[in-house]
Amino acid sequence: MKPLRRLPPTSLEVSFEDLYAADAIIDIPKRPPWSYAESREVVQERESSYFQKWLDAVYAKYPAEELSYFEHNLEVWRQLWRVAEISDIILFIVDVRHPILHFPPSLYDYVVKDLGRKLILVFNKIDLVGQDTLEAWTNYFRAEFPEISAASFSCYPKDGFLKSDSATAALKSRVRRKYKRYYRAVGVPEVLRACRDTNLVKGGVEVDWDVLIDRAEDERRKREEEAKRKSDEEVSGRRGRRKREQLDAKEDLTEDESQESEVDENCEDADNMVNKLDIEEHEAEPNKNWVTIGLVGHPNVGKSSLINSVIGRKVVSTSRTPGHTKHFQTIHLTSDVRLCDCPGLVFPAIVPKPLQILAGMYRISQVQEPYTSIQYLAERVPLEEILNLHHPDQDDPDTASTFHWSAWRICEAFALDRGFLTARVARPDVYRAANMILRMCVDGRILLGFKPKGFSQGLWREIGHNASRMEKDEERAAVKEEEDDESEEEDIQPEQDGGAFELLAGMDE
Numbered sequence: 001m002k003p004l005r006r007l008p009p010t011s012l013e014v015s016f017e018d019l020y021a022a023d024a025i026i027d028i029p030k031r032p033p034w035s036y037a038e039s040r041e042v043v044q045e046r047e048s049s050y051f052q053k054w055l056d057a058v059y060a061k062y063p064a065e066e067l068s069y070f071e072h073n074l075e076v077w078r079q080l081w082r083v084a085e086i087s088d089i090i091l092f093i094v095d096v097r098h099p100i101l102h103f104p105p106s107l108y109d110y111v112v113k114d115l116g117r118k119l120i121l122v123f124n125k126i127d128l129v130g131q132d133t134l135e136a137w138t139n140y141f142r143a144e145f146p147e148i149s150a151a152s153f154s155c156y157p158k159d160g161f162l163k164s165d166s167a168t169a170a171l172k173s174r175v176r177r178k179y180k181r182y183y184r185a186v187g188v189p190e191v192l193r194a195c196r197d198t199n200l201v202k203g204g205v206e207v208d209w210d211v212l213i214d215r216a217e218d219e220r221r222k223r224e225e226e227a228k229r230k231s232d233e234e235v236s237g238r239r240g241r242r243k244r245e246q247l248d249a250k251e252d253l254t255e256d257e258s259q260e261s262e263v264d265e266n267c268e269d270a271d272n273m274v275n276k277l278d279i280e281e282h283e284a285e286p287n288k289n290w291v292t293i294g295l296v297g298h299p300n301v302g303k304s305s306l307i308n309s310v311i312g313r314k315v316v317s318t319s320r321t322p323g324h325t326k327h328f329q330t331i332h333l334t335s336d337v338r339l340c341d342c343p344g345l346v347f348p349a350i351v352p353k354p355l356q357i358l359a360g361m362y363r364i365s366q367v368q369e370p371y372t373s374i375q376y377l378a379e380r381v382p383l384e385e386i387l388n389l390h391h392p393d394q395d396d397p398d399t400a401s402t403f404h405w406s407a408w409r410i411c412e413a414f415a416l417d418r419g420f421l422t423a424r425v426a427r428p429d430v431y432r433a434a435n436m437i438l439r440m441c442v443d444g445r446i447l448l449g450f451k452p453k454g455f456s457q458g459l460w461r462e463i464g465h466n467a468s469r470m471e472k473d474e475e476r477a478a479v480k481e482e483e484d485d486e487s488e489e490e491d492i493q494p495e496q497d498g499g500a501f502e503l504l505a506g507m508d509e
Contacts, residue, residue, distance in 0.1 A: 003404035007379050015453040016144060019100050024350040026062070028106045029054045030114065031081040048074060058348055069362050070348040080296065083342040084111055087294030088202065088286045089118045089195055093301045096123040096152070097449040098359050099137055102298045104347040111296070112147070118198040121145075122191060123152040124302040128444045130165040133451055136460035140452035143460075151194040153187035155305045165449050188216045188309050195293060205336050207291055212334065219312040290336045299344030300360035300442070307331055307339055352376065360442040370434035375407040377441060381448055387437075389413040411437065 032050045034043045051074045058067070071077065084090065090111050094102035103121070111117050121141055126134050138150050196209035286292055295303040308314045315331055331339045346361050354376035356362050367373065377383065384391070384405050390413055393403040408430060414437060415421070415428035422429045440446045452460050 003406050004375070004378050006382070010456055011380055012448075012450050013453045013455050014100055014450050016100060016105070018453065019351065020105055020349070024062075025105055026058060026348040026350070028104070028110060028347055029077055030110060031078075031085075047078065051077065062350065066350055068349045068351045068353060068356050069346055071345040076343055076345045080342055080345060083294040083296060083340050084115055084117065085285060086287065087117060087292045087340055088200055089120060089198055089291070089293045091120050091122050091191070091293060091295045091306070092148075093122050093124050093295060093297035093303050093306060095298075095301045095359065096126050096129050096134060096137060097444075097447070098355075099123060099141070100450070101351065101355065101359055102301055103141075104349060107296070107347060108145070117294075118200060120149045120151060120191070120194045120198065122194075122306065123150070124306065125154060125444065126152045126187070127154040127156045128165070128447060129449050132461075133165055133449065133455075136452050136455050139460045149194040149197060151187060151190045153191055153302075153306055153309070155302070155309050156186070165447055189213045191306070191310070192216055200291065202286075202288070202291060204288060205291055207334075207337055212337070216310070216312075290338055292330075292338050292340055293333075294340045294342060296342050297344060298346055298359075298361050301344065303341055303344065307341055310339065357438060358441050358448055364435055364438045364442065367435070367438065370431070370438055371407045371411065373438060374411060374434050377437070377446070377448055378405070378407055378410055381446065383410050383437070383446070384413070386446060387414060387417070389417060392416070407434075 029051055032046050034046070055072065092103065092108075092111070099121075108119070112119050123134060123137060134152060138152070141148070141150055192209060192213045196207075196213070200207075295306065297303055310333065311331060329341045331341070333339055346356070353362075354373040357364065357367055357370075357373045358377055364370075374383075383389070387410075389410060391403050391405065391409060392412060393409075411430040411433040412428045415430055415433035418433065418436070420429040420432045420436075421427065437446065441448055454460065
């Protein structure tokens with residue numbers, strides 16, 4: 001395998017123009033028109049026919065090898081349509097490590113422009129990035145989309161937050177990240193304030209958001225006190241030491257074992273709290289008797305965790321495996337406010353598949369060739385330093401001065417360090433090592449975090465210094481109109497850009 005070529009820190013700076021070129025934005029399927037006078041069978045047949053035509057059009061326009069992994073199940077798209085239709089407010093959940101990847105413009109246009117819903121962008125997992133990165137992304141999205149509100153959230157406490165997500169020493173500390181058992185969420189009041197500030201006007205419904213915010217603050221303080229008390233009890237005595245060893249051992253579980261340990265089989269799925277609704281019900285618009293807050297986003301961005309933290313206890317099960325939530329669920333926050341959790345689904349785009357895998361949008365257990373993803377990660381993050389790896393050729397006098405790291409060598413060194421050996425011949429199990437490195441990246445113990453373009457030059461420290469996305473769209477439309485006029489006069493077909501995604505494609509020639 002070819003040696004690594006370490007990319008500069010600016011390779012982790014991205015913009016919407018980098019990820020979503022003008023000719024590479026793929027529209028999502030939208031529910032065809034229907035009426036209550038039609039039978040269920042007729043509506044379903046129309047939707048199936050429309051969805052198949054949409055799929056055929058996508059594959060006809062874009063080569064299959066360039067397309068990212070995306071959802072092909074119509075039933076999942078139907079549930080997105082239902083959640084978007086019945087919601088008054090949409091919480092668009094993104095992983096703050098790579099928010100542009102989780103914020104497809106086509107979904108934004110569908111929610112805001114087509115349906116006219118109020119949208120709140122929620123940066124989740126803010127414990128995995130530095131405060132300067134969070135502020136930069138907040139300012140960037142506010143400049144690009146001035147009509148949306150933004151909030152930040154983490155289900156882990158502030159004492160575990162990164163002070164810096166750039167220093168190698170800080171990244172090393174994430175490798176042995178402690179297993180946190182109790183929800184001590186940060187940001188629930190901020191999310192509720194963002195809902196309040198949308199100025200939702202609805203006849204017959206008066207939501208006292210201030211009461212909800214005060215209750216969230218009180219519950220947060222109680223959870224922190226309870227978590228601290230239980231933590232103190234666990235770390236005391238021989239039994240506490242044994243418990244810590246068991247918790248640390250969880251980091252070395254296989255993905256399937258880890259998935260089982262993450263899912264709470266005893267979550268409170270009470271009938272009066274959580275309801276799984278049939279997507280064929282007649283409700284197809286926001287209810288007049290209560291406010292519905294829908295949660296939408298890619299798999300593994302933390303929608304269910306946000307719901308558990310808002311409610312104050314575990315009412316929906318969670319898992320680090322993408323696609324754990326199968327059906328959308330409604331949870332009543334108060335008598336006049338309900339939350340609606342949509343299953344995570346991956347939207348079509350032209351993005352590198354290794355980036356999707358590292359972002360947790362594809363099941364690692366289904367990755368047959370993990371070394372391309374390891375290469376992508378190692379070119380941007382000093383894995384050999386973070387994991388304290390020893391190159392197998394370092395001790396050989398003939399190669400000690402000329403050895404090079406590669407994705408295979410990193411996996412081999414990691415396998416030797418962890419004692420991962422194959423049966424019978426006892427060779428380093430590089431495949432198991434590669435899968436574990438990928439899981440550590442998805443879990444946040446190895447940090448692959450992007451920043452907005454211009455971050456290293458000090459941009460995005462203040463709000464309002466760049467043109468918004470709406471202004472850029474208007475400028476592009478004006479330029480395109482002028483080009484079309486000129487092309488008509490000269491009878492020349494304008495050339496189209498190839499839409500190359502140079503920054504994040506990232507794999508060496």
